[in-house]
Amino acid sequence: MDLATVIGIVLSFGLVVAAILTGSSLMVFISVPSALIVLGGTIGAALVNYPLSYVIGVIGVIKNTFFSNLDTPASVIDKFKDYANRARREGILSLEPLLKEIDDDYMRKGLQLTVDGLEPQTIQEIMETEISYLQERHETGADVVAVLGTLAPAMGMIGTVIGLVQMLQTMSDPSTIGPAMAVALLTTLYGAILANLVFNPMSGKLKTRSKEEVLIREMILEGILAISKGENPRIIEEKLNSFLPPKDRVTDQP
Missing domain, CATH: 1.20.5 (Single alpha-helices involved in coiled-coils or other helix-helix interfaces)
Structure with a gap:
């Protein structure tokens, strides 16, 4: 969470x-009419802008702003130090029994390719393609949420115009002015709240989440390539630490 x-x-x-x-x-x-104008209009316009699967998928995308199961950079470094030491002592095939214990699909796939004996260049091409399409999927999800943030205030303005038209048409009856004016103002309020307190901040959080996951995957890729080349565990640690700011780097305790 x-x-x-x-x-x-x-x-x-x-x-x-x-x-x-x-x-x-x-x-x-x-105001129920105001909520219907803003929510209904925003969802409807999003359906025009994106395929149905994209809009339905927004629910899962928004969930990613609340939950994250990413490994920390420090844990990634510790894992690769262990894998590198094991491969150095017992050979690369000694990593195969560990594959079923790895929860991260990306890391498991990379180590499986290494155990299978693929060349480092081939492994790099496969794994970089995974990262590229991950970024594309994440960018699409964040864009959908950002579009919702753009549409909500616009629907609010449409509701405001509707309310003002209703008010002007019934100026002869003072009792109808209040409800029409309420619809006019509340739709703008609802649109602004949804955009500025929900959709736009969530879009920003999704972009941050994407950068964090890409960083972890780039670290994993670097570690896998280093193991496939048979590099020293200490060198691998230094390479992975280079991805992090100095204060977050993992160092061996004396």
């Missing part, structure tokens, strides 16, 4: 609700 995402959403919505409650009832800011 990503605490930053949870804390951010709870804090932002909590402060907005608290500000509302200091001046009026929360029920004043609840």
Whole structure:
């Protein structure tokens, strides 16, 4: 669970609700027509912009802002030090029994290719292709969420225009002015909240998640190539540490 995402959403919505409650009832800011215009319009426009599978897949994409099962860079370095020492002492085939214990599909695939005896250049080509398409998938997911963030305020403005038209058409009846004006203003509010408190921040978090996963995979690729070339475990550690800022690097305790 990503605490930053949870804390951010709870804090932002909590402060907005608290500000509302200091001046009026929360029920004043609840409007079913406004919600239908913003939510329905945003989803409908997204379906025009993207295939159905992309829009449905947004649910899974958004889940990635709350949950992350990535290995830490330090754990990746420790694993490859162990693999390199084992391969150096017992041979590359000694890694084969360990494959079923590896949860990371990318790492398991790379080590399997190494155990199978493929040339380092071939392994690099295969694994770099995986990274390339991973980035493309992540970019698409973040783009879909960003588009939702762009569409929501636009739907809010459309709702505002609808509400104003309804208000102007019924100016002779003062009792209808209030509800029409509420729809006009609340749709703008809903669109702004969805865009600025939900969709746009989540799109940014997804891009950050993508960079983190790409970094881990690049470290894994470097470690696999080093093992396939039979490099010294200490050299492998130094190579993997070069991916990290100095304060995060793994060093052997004296």
